[in-house]
Amino acid sequence: MLNWLRRPKYGSIERRDTPAGLWTKCPKCGALITTKELERNLKVCPKCGFHHRLTAEERLAVTLDENSFEETDAHLISGDPLRFEGYPEKLAEAHEKSGNPDAAIVGFGTIEGYRTAIGALDFPFMGGSMGSVVGEKITRIAERAVEAHLPLVVFSASGGARMQEGALSLMQLAKTSAAIARLHDARLPYLSVMCDPTTGGVTASFAFLGDVILAEPGALIGFAGRRVIEQTIRRKLPDNFQAAEFCLEHGLIDMVVPRPELRATLARLLRFFGAPRVAATPPIATAGPAEATSTAVTATAGSEDV
Ligand SMILES: [Zn+2]
Numbered sequence: 001m002l003n004w005l006r007r008p009k010y011g012s013i014e015r016r017d018t019p020a021g022l023w024t025k026c027p028k029c030g031a032l033i034t035t036k037e038l039e040r041n042l043k044v045c046p047k048c049g050f051h052h053r054l055t056a057e058e059r060l061a062v063t064l065d066e067n068s069f070e071e072t073d074a075h076l077i078s079g080d081p082l083r084f085e086g087y088p089e090k091l092a093e094a095h096e097k098s099g100n101p102d103a104a105i106v107g108f109g110t111i112e113g114y115r116t117a118i119g120a121l122d123f124p125f126m127g128g129s130m131g132s133v134v135g136e137k138i139t140r141i142a143e144r145a146v147e148a149h150l151p152l153v154v155f156s157a158s159g160g161a162r163m164q165e166g167a168l169s170l171m172q173l174a175k176t177s178a179a180i181a182r183l184h185d186a187r188l189p190y191l192s193v194m195c196d197p198t199t200g201g202v203t204a205s206f207a208f209l210g211d212v213i214l215a216e217p218g219a220l221i222g223f224a225g226r227r228v229i230e231q232t233i234r235r236k237l238p239d240n241f242q243a244a245e246f247c248l249e250h251g252l253i254d255m256v257v258p259r260p261e262l263r264a265t266l267a268r269l270l271r272f273f274g275a276p277r278v279a280a281t282p283p284i285a286t287a288g289p290a291e292a293t294s295t296a297v298t299a300t301a302g303s304e305d306v
Contacts (some may be wrong), residue, residue: 026050042259051216051259053196055098056105056122059155063263064109064118071107073140076133078102078165087164090126098125102133103158106141108150112267114275117145120155121202123195127159130201134162135172138206142179142190151189151275152180153266156207160200173205180209189273191266194221194244194253212269213253215244216262221253 023032029048038045042062043052054062060069080087095101103125109118119141121128128134138154145152161169183190192210194203197220204223207213215221222242230237240246247253257265271277 024052026052044259049217049258051196051218053123053157055124056100056103056120056155059120059195060105060109060118062259063153063155063266064111065113069107069109069118071105072144073106073137074101076102076136078131078133080164081132081168082164082166084164084166090164094125098122100125102131102137103128104134104137106137108144108148110278111153111263111270113277114267114270115150115278116270116275117141117148117150117152118154119152121157123157123159123197126162128157128202129159129162129169130172130176130205131162131165131169132172134158135169135175138172138176139179142176142183145188146182146186149186149188151191151270151273152183153191153193153270154206154210155193155195156198156202157195158198158200158202158207160202170201173201176206177209180206184211189269189275191269193262193266194219196220197222199223199225208252211273212255214255214257214262214265215247215253217244217256217258219244221247 022035024035024038025032026045026048028050029045031045031047033046038052043054043058044050045052078091080091091102094103100122103122104119105122106117106119109116119138121130121134141154142152161172163169180190189211190209192207192213194207194213194215196216196218198207198215199220199222203221220242221244224232226237226241238246244253244256248256255265
């Protein structure tokens with residue numbers, strides 16, 4: 001009798017015959033959405049509009065024209081210059097989990113036929129933190145954009161500088177900023193897109209240097225964290241402080257663009273700034289995992305320490 005009373009209750013979702021990973025729970029509204037539907041919707045919750053985070057590969061897949069991406073500098077991997085305890089293991093683990101050698105993917109591609117240099121930070125790789133490799137990749141793609149006389153689009157998603165690389169990580173702020181300045185000197189447009197979250201050293205360098213600064217709805221944008229600021233100024237901050245919408249209202253950024261409109265908006269900006277158009281508009285890649293991996297080129301053999 002007692003056993004019968006203790007029999008576990010199975011909800012419709014928790015039935016044992018439902019394969020794991022089929023449903024995703026929206027962290028904002030709690031709705032259960034099939035992972036397939038969520039991916040079809042570019043990982044935006046169809047109920048409340050919450051923008052789930054994308055990996056760098058997914059970001060490139062939903063932004064670029066199909067098969068247009070040519071990756072550059074894929075071979076760069078981090079050294080351990082400070083012999084920081086546990087750093088090599090952390091790097092290996094992040095590489096294993098994300099499939100990427102570091103937290104940025106850069107290269108060239110087309111958006112609705114407009115050719116551009118492009119970069120995306122990978123938040124799942126150690127919080128998209130900027131160490132020497134991320135700084136070097138952003139710098140090199142900016143320099144390659146100048147050489148090729150093309151615009152640059154960068155998607156940021158980062159917790160800031162990578163503490164395991166100490167001062168070397170901080171130097172990336174100056175290095176990337178100088179590279180963006182060369183792009184500016186060459187009168188080439190740089191479009192910066194801030195995704196959730198864009199914080200610390202990345203906001204303090206290339207993310208805020210865009211000629212046009214865009215952000216996704218609800219993205220956290222800021223330098224220091226809320227608690228640190230509240231303790232310093234001894235004041236309570238508004239609830240939406242550091243949200244993309246708050247930044248727009250206060251003139252820090254230029255546009256907040258929902259993900260389904262982002263690709264067309266970037267194409268429009270590229271056209272406005274005179275980016276070369278190389279092809280008719282091919283169809284947008286879907287955000288499904290199979291398509292995502294086919295767009296990103298995996299790291300090639302042979303590596304180079306920076
Ligand atoms: Zn939702």
